[in-house]
Amino acid sequence: MxxxxxxxxxxxxxxxxxxxxxxxxxxxEIYRTPRFDMKEHQGKYVVCMEIPGSxxxxxxxxxxxxxxxxxxxxxxxxxDNTTKYFHRERHISSYKHDVILxxxxxxxxxxxxxxxxxxxxxxxxKKP
Numbered sequence: 471m472x473x474x475x476x477x478x479x480x481x482x483x484x485x486x487x488x489x490x491x492x493x494x495x496x497x498x499e500i501y502r503t504p505r506f507d508m509k510e511h512q513g514k515y516v517v518c519m520e521i522p523g524s525x526x527x528x529x530x531x532x533x534x535x536x537x538x539x540x541x542x543x544x545x546x547x548x549x550d551n552t553t554k555y556f557h558r559e560r561h562i563s564s565y566k567h568d569v570i571l572x573x574x575x576x577x578x579x580x581x582x583x584x585x586x587x588x589x590x591x592x593x594x595x596k597k598p
Contacts, residue, residue, distance in 0.1 A: 501564040515575055515593045521565050522587035531591060533577045538569040
């Protein structure tokens, strides 16, 4: 059974923060917070996160203090200045998210897979 974000934060570091997946601070880098699912499957925790338009080598994942930290860059297409745009919204952007992991996650067993805009992170559960 998974706890709420606030319950997990309280369990991990004793704090109760309302904004776990925050927004860019004023004057700081602007980024998107991708949607994700986390499930337990066959003795592992699996996190599936939407990061469309990125490349595998532009995605960084690491675990610190039972938090899975994900950073990704999405680069705009190169423009040869021969195309006239009427409207353009796609550009360079970043994705950032931190996912609080259960205490029984084996933080040394991080495995990543990226395909079709979906990052799949697998983390083993500690043996009892």
